Amino acid sequence: MATAVITGGTDGIGRALADTYLARGHEVLVLGTSAEKGRAFVDAAARSGAGDRARFVRADLSRVAENRRVIDLITETCRAVDVLVLGARYHRSTRVETPDGFESNFALFYLSRFLLSHGLVELLGRAERGTVLNFGGAGLTGPVRWNDLQLRRNYPGTGALGHSGALCDLLGVHFGRVHRDTPVRYVLNHPGVVSTSFAGEYDSSTAAHVDRLRTSGKPVSLAVAQILPFLDAPPARLTAVLEGRQVSTRGPGFDPRDAARLHQETEKLLAGLPR
Numbered sequence: 001m002a003t004a005v006i007t008g009g010t011d012g013i014g015r016a017l018a019d020t021y022l023a024r025g026h027e028v029l030v031l032g033t034s035a036e037k038g039r040a041f042v043d044a045a046a047r048s049g050a051g052d053r054a055r056f057v058r059a060d061l062s063r064v065a066e067n068r069r070v071i072d073l074i075t076e077t078c079r080a081v082d083v084l085v086l087g088a089r090y091h092r093s094t095r096v097e098t099p100d101g102f103e104s105n106f107a108l109f110y111l112s113r114f115l116l117s118h119g120l121v122e123l124l125g126r127a128e129r130g131t132v133l134n135f136g137g138a139g140l141t142g143p144v145r146w147n148d149l150q151l152r153r154n155y156p157g158t159g160a161l162g163h164s165g166a167l168c169d170l171l172g173v174h175f176g177r178v179h180r181d182t183p184v185r186y187v188l189n190h191p192g193v194v195s196t197s198f199a200g201e202y203d204s205s206t207a208a209h210v211d212r213l214r215t216s217g218k219p220v221s222l223a224v225a226q227i228l229p230f231l232d233a234p235p236a237r238l239t240a241v242l243e244g245r246q247v248s249t250r251g252p253g254f255d256p257r258d259a260a261r262l263h264q265e266t267e268k269l270l271a272g273l274p275r
């Protein structure tokens with residue numbers, strides 16, 4: 001049986017993808033922090049007769065140790081991973097650091113995706129067509145603040161999401177170089193504005209802006225329909241998709257030298273943490 005692992009699978013686009021893969025007969029493991037949302041996913045699956053294929057694991061993926069725990073758990077319990085969807089995000093209008101000392105968007109939107117992409121590559125390689133879907137910036141959301149990856153100076157508010165998106169684009173580029181011997185495909189997707197929960201904590205002006213996005217965004221079903229063809233048959237080892245349209249991975253947002261640099265800097269940051 002094929003397996004889909006979905007971070008942020010308890011809500012928004014991730015939840016819709018989780019339901020899609022359940023309906024296709026996959027075993028689906030969703031990750032999130034809310035036990036209530038996790039139970040809602042498992043209960044809905046049970047009602048549709050797929051309860052034995054739906055699993056929820058509660059994890060705060062903004063913590064490095066939690067990502068490592070999840071990688072171990074998946075490695076122990078899954079023979080292979082066919083689809084890995086990296087969709088967890090939680091935005092705050094003001095800068096917050098995680099207990100590991102990382103800016104919170106950097107930690108959840110980028111570092112968790114770095115750890116899970118590389119940490120699950122062996123299981124992805126065991127699947128017939130292992131594929132990673134990472135919601136990045138599809139080359140549009142840089143530039144990277146190389147001297148301030150933790151966004152300590154002039155925290156950009158919602159711009160922090162775009163900054164992490166740019167880091168995810170570079171992660172996708174370098175993933176294929178590190179794992180050039182595996183057939184694993186990497187799909188970077190910017191879905192455009194989608195009407196989801198926009199999980200986060202916002203000041204009043206950002207909350208008003210987010211409310212407008214919730215009302216004006218496209219339905220989740222459309223965002224899913226725009227990405228599924230690329231997930232089902234990725235046209236290249238690395239594919240970038242912007243609102244359902246394939247875009248070039250040769251632009252400045254996908255520079256291989258920047259991708260290698262970010263990989264190195266990330267390894268250095270991780271090396272500074274206790275194992």
Ligand SMILES: NC(=O)c1ccc[n+]([C@@H]2O[C@H](COP(=O)([O-])OP(=O)(O)OC[C@H]3O[C@@H](n4cnc5c(N)ncnc54)[C@H](OP(=O)(O)O)[C@@H]3O)[C@@H](O)[C@H]2O)c1
Pocket residue numbers: 007008009010011012013014031032033034035037038059060061062086087088089090108135161190191192193194195196197198199217
């Ligand atoms: N919606 C848009 O307009 C839009 C635009 C561009 C890009 N995207 C990207 O698309 C992806 C999905 O976005 P969305 O809008 O569908 O998401 P969403 O509705 O805001 O849901 C966020 C998900 O992340 C999970 N999450 C939050 N904090 C977490 C943590 N610390 N550890 C683990 N999981 C956590 C939440 O689960 P719990 O509540 O259970 O923790 C939830 O399932 C994201 O990468 C987003 O950046 C979305």
